Amino acid sequence: MTLDDDLAAWAAAVRLPETDADAIFQRIIASPAAPVLTGRAAQARAPQLKASWWRGYNAGFAARMVASTAPARLAA
Amino acid sequence: MDREAEFRRLYEANRVAVHAYFAGRVGDRQRAADLMQEVFLRAWQHLDKVAALPDDGQRGWLFTVARNLSVDAARHQRTVDDAQRALEREPAVREAGATAPASTAVLAAERATVVAAAIATLPEQQRVTLALAAAGDLNSAEIGAALGVPAGTVRYRLSQARRTLAEALGDYDEPQEEQP
Numbered sequence: 001m002t003l004d005d006d007l008a009a010w011a012a013a014v015r016l017p018e019t020d021a022d023a024i025f026q027r028i029i030a031s032p033a034a035p036v037l038t039g040r041a042a043q044a045r046a047p048q049l050k051a052s053w054w055r056g057y058n059a060g061f062a063a064r065m066v067a068s069t070a071p072a073r074l075a076a
Numbered sequence: 077m078d079r080e081a082e083f084r085r086l087y088e089a090n091r092v093a094v095h096a097y098f099a100g101r102v103g104d105r106q107r108a109a110d111l112m113q114e115v116f117l118r119a120w121q122h123l124d125k126v127a128a129l130p131d132d133g134q135r136g137w138l139f140t141v142a143r144n145l146s147v148d149a150a151r152h153q154r155t156v157d158d159a160q161r162a163l164e165r166e167p168a169v170r171e172a173g174a175t176a177p178a179s180t181a182v183l184a185a186e187r188a189t190v191v192a193a194a195i196a197t198l199p200e201q202q203r204v205t206l207a208l209a210a211a212g213d214l215n216s217a218e219i220g221a222a223l224g225v226p227a228g229t230v231r232y233r234l235s236q237a238r239r240t241l242a243e244a245l246g247d248y249d250e251p252q253e254e255q256p
Contacts, residue, residue, distance in 0.1 A: 003238060006191045009187075009188055009191065011096075013105075014105055014108075015092070015211055016092075025084070028087075029083060
């Protein structure tokens with residue numbers, strides 16, 4: 001027995017049987033063609049508010065907080 | 077050519093090589109099959125882009141995905157732990173389907189175990205290169221293109237791997253030849 005014989009025997013043991021390869025092929029083509037996003041990836045693609053909306057909201061919130069303390073300051 | 081036929085052509089042209097690559101990386105036929113499935117699933121999902129590439133480019137795309145999968149930290153940790161056990165388990169598959177007389181089958185199984193163990197001890201680059209050559213049926217230039225290294229480097233790795241294996245297996249060969 002030569003090294004090539006040993007390698008050929010090892011390769012034969014390692015190779016995927018045709019039936020397994022066919023089963024994998026069938027599973028793949030049965031899956032959606034476009035990637036399905038899940039978890040955080042899906043959340044990242046979900047509709048979101050623009051950053052400018054948050055800036056406006058924060059500015060408005062701060063203004064309301066300051067204004068809401070004006071009566072107390074006047075009373076003091 | 078419709079989408080499924082295009083994918084089948086891509087799959088049949090490359091699945092043996094991609095599976096051999098993962099077999100060399102992880103040592104386990106079934107885990108290699110799982111990883112191969114993931115590579116081709118991505119190819120299926122991006123088939124429009126992959127199909128537009130030339131054949132070499134398609135194989136390059138597949139192996140780029142394969143390499144990225146292989147270096148995934150969590151997966152790599154799992155696969156390294158299993159590599160030794162898996163390579164030792166492979167010969168049992170062949171033994172189950174063997175039709176030779178029991179003594180011959182036992183000797184063949186023992187031999188396969190020794191060969192698999194010797195291959196498992198090779199450095200990873202040599203093991204992957206050897207797997208692509210022996211189980212992937214690729215030549216040096218094709219292996220080089222798949223791994224992103226020159227063909228000369230592939231030939232050197234193969235030579236080193238064969239030398240190491242010959243040294244490791246040489247002692248095992250001699251008693252077998254002396255038996256009547």
